[in-house]
Amino acid sequence: MTEAPAKPVPTRPVPISPTLVSAVVIGRNEGERLRACLTSLQPQEGRLIYVDSGSSDGSVEMATQMGVEVVSLDMELPFTAARARNAGLERLADAEGYVQLVDGDCEVNSDWIPAAAAFLDAHPEVAVTCGRRRERHPQASIYNQLCDAEWDTPIGEAKACGGDALMRLEALRAVDGYRDSLIAGEEPEMWLRLRHKGWKIWRLEAEMTLHDAQMTRFGQWWNRSRRAGHAFAEGAALHGAPPDRHWVAETRRAVIWGAALPLVLILGALLLSPWALLLGLIYPLQLLRLSRRMGLRPAWFSLLGKFAECTGVVEYWGNRLRGTNRKILEYK
Known part of the structure; x- marks a missing residue:
């Protein structure tokens, strides 16, 4: 099947936020997808942390060569994405400002973080903001198309968003981060606890990330x-x-x-x-x-x-x- 190119994202000037922004990336055996992800985040002024979950494809070495801080999870303990994200956040225990959470199979749009950080600067009641996550190859399979449609959620205040989002470190600490034990659905569960604390979650009308699901078989779906x-x-x-x-x-x-x-x-x-x-x-x-x-x-x-x-x-x-x-x- 011929893959349609990803939808071009129009470039527009965005305000640059004065708030320091760090980033936490999680992944395992993402290869060149991880390189693209880390490269898209390197222009930020804050710390860039990669949490690896037992990769065997040289991901740790590649990230280290790129000058990225690497956290290697102890794989003797039960693995969850929530645990990996918390491990990255622990490295930011003394940091202030915001953190971009992103999966290693995603590439962050160059306009996203400045625009999202500026929004958080202007809206102190908002703890988390997300934008449009798109599938990189939506025409590769019906399953990729379903993913792409699933991520097209309404603009404005939301109850939840996915794993890619810009967040206030202050708010994450107020709820002790993600629940380590959840094997899925850890983001909506944490957003619920944030809302209990009076925080808001907001979806912006802005391009955020390109995701590479590589979901081509029925069994995967x-x-x-x-x-x-x-x-x-x-x-x-x-x-x-x-x-x-x-x-x-x-x-x-x-x-x-x-x-x-x-x-x-x-x-x-x-x-x-x-x-x-x-x-x-x-x-x-x-x-x-x-x-x-x-x-x-x-x-x-x-x-x-x-x-x-x-x-x-x-x-x-x-x-x-x-x-x-x-x-x-x-x-x-």
Whole structure:
């Protein structure tokens, strides 16, 4: 499949913030993607820290040669992206100002940090600001397209944003950073705790990062959706009580569409009448409803994804009942 070039980003003058900005990058075996990421951050005046999670491709050596501070995680301990981010933030324990958090497979737009820092300077009530994260090769696969669409969230005040964001170090310290134990969904969970402290999260109408998902196989997409279901269930377990109801609706939808309805159909057909299978028409009707809003192919994957998400929900609760924790679930 021919890959369409990434959408060009118009260059425009932006105010330069006087506030010092550092950056924390996390990654493992990102290769040249990591080089592009670190290069895009080197013009900043603050410290640039790379947290490596057991790379075997020379990432540590490359980052060191580029003059970047490197933190190598102890991989004998359970790994999570949240733990990696916290390790980078610990290096900034005495720093002031802002920090750009970014994954090692992303390249930061040259205009982003000055514009985002200027926004935080002007809005002291905002703890976190993010912009538009784009997939570098959205036409490479339907799965990359789904990622790109997922990141196109509304402009303005938000409940959450992704892992790429500019943040106040002061605010992060007020909530003790990320929750190390979460294998996914660590950002929305921390944003919720920030909002409890009175801070705000804001999405700007500005280009922020280019991401390289490299998601070309169905199995990758399925595991990513499964991980989302796990995050929904754990988030609901942590903060599902009113008034937050954190990810309760998402968990409920995954269970209803991915397990409850199929179970009702099967039991109805076995115990009552084969005609009960006609209730299965609710799925094509739901597909039609979603298609009107997002198009047929995205609607199909949205509906199919509920089965993967339900698998993640069941996995979370199964592990919890057994008193065990799941290791990180990756899709690359």
